[in-house]
Amino acid sequence: MGQLEGKVAVVTGGAGGIGRACCERFAEEGADIVVADLFDEAAMDTIEAVEKRGRRATYMRTDASSPTDTGTVMQHAIDTFGAIDVLVTAAGIATADHAGGRPGPPAPIERDPIRRFTDSPLAEWQRVLDVNLTGTLLAVQAAARWMVALGRRGSIITIASIAAKHPEAGGPAYSVSKAGVWMLTKQAALALGPAGIRVNAIGPGFIESNMTAVLRGMPELEQQLLGSVALGRLGSAREVANAALFLASDQSSYFTGEMLHPDGGFYTD
Structure with missing residues (x-):
């Protein structure tokens, strides 16, 4: 306990899934949280879950x-807690409709791989890249500016995916x-x-979350999916948050530019 005592963490996408699990796990180790x-x-x-763990949250x-918005939330962290020590970029969407104003699963998956590629709308491509990639860039830039200005040797953790290296694990825009x-x-x-800021990624495998709800509703596809996982099960958001805690803490003080894969053995083949 106490691996992040006195630290301040900003978590984008902190309202649910992996982001929320990171907020809870970090609070258990002493961090105050900006969601x-x-x-x-x-x-x-x-916020309630963080406060139940005895930490402050906003x-x-x-x-x-x-x-x-991204600049404003970083300023809010400074105004409220006086620092940014850890950033987790967990905000992300699988499809454009996944950002429709409520947390929930994306639309059903097009089963035909040819149509899934040839009929993918440009607007969907752009929205997914805007949130997942450009959003990550904006958050990393904004947090790093404050870390450098305040002389904080911080830790930045981006949330990638096994789809970053394996195209079959996600659609074109997402991958x-x-x-x-x-x-x-x-x-x-x-x-x-050179500023002492470590930047690492986490590439989760198939995690039980809103993003995999569609797959879990299709038993045949789910079994096919689990057949590629050595442990034979979906992972949990908390298991990803445990990897994030390692990267956020001094336990990973000589890690930077790396990607950890909590994926149940997806990459064993």
Whole structure:
């Protein structure tokens, strides 16, 4: 206990899923939390969960793809807690409709891979990249500015995916956006290392969350999916948060530019 005692963590997408699990896990280890998301009611649940663990928390409604919103939430962290020590970029969507104003599963998956690629609308491509990739860039830039200005040797954790390296694990826009997050992580690690800021990624496998709800509703597809996982089960958001805690803490003090895969053995083949 206490691995993040006295630290301040900003978590984009902190209202649910992996983001919320990170907020809860970090609070258990002593961090105060800034939740950035679009879903007010769900974010209040996260705030309550953090406070039950004895830490302070605040919420700022934030569109991850907005430079103004992203800058505002980082300023809010400074105004409220006086620092930013950890950033987790958990805000992300699988499809454009997944950002429709409420936390929930994306639309059903097109089963024909040819049509899934050839008929993918440009607007969907752009929205997914705006949130997943550009949103990550904006958050990393904004947090790093404050870390450098305040002389904080912080830790930045981006949430990528096994889809960053394996195209069958996600649709075109999602996979490309996460591959971009992985390369962005390495670029940021090189740029920010001299300031003592570590930047690492997590590439989760198939996690029990809103994003996999569609798959879990299709038993045949779910069994096919689990057949590629050595442990034979979906992961939990808390298991991803445990990896994030390692990267946020001094336990990973010589890690930067790396990606950890809590994936149940997906990459064993």
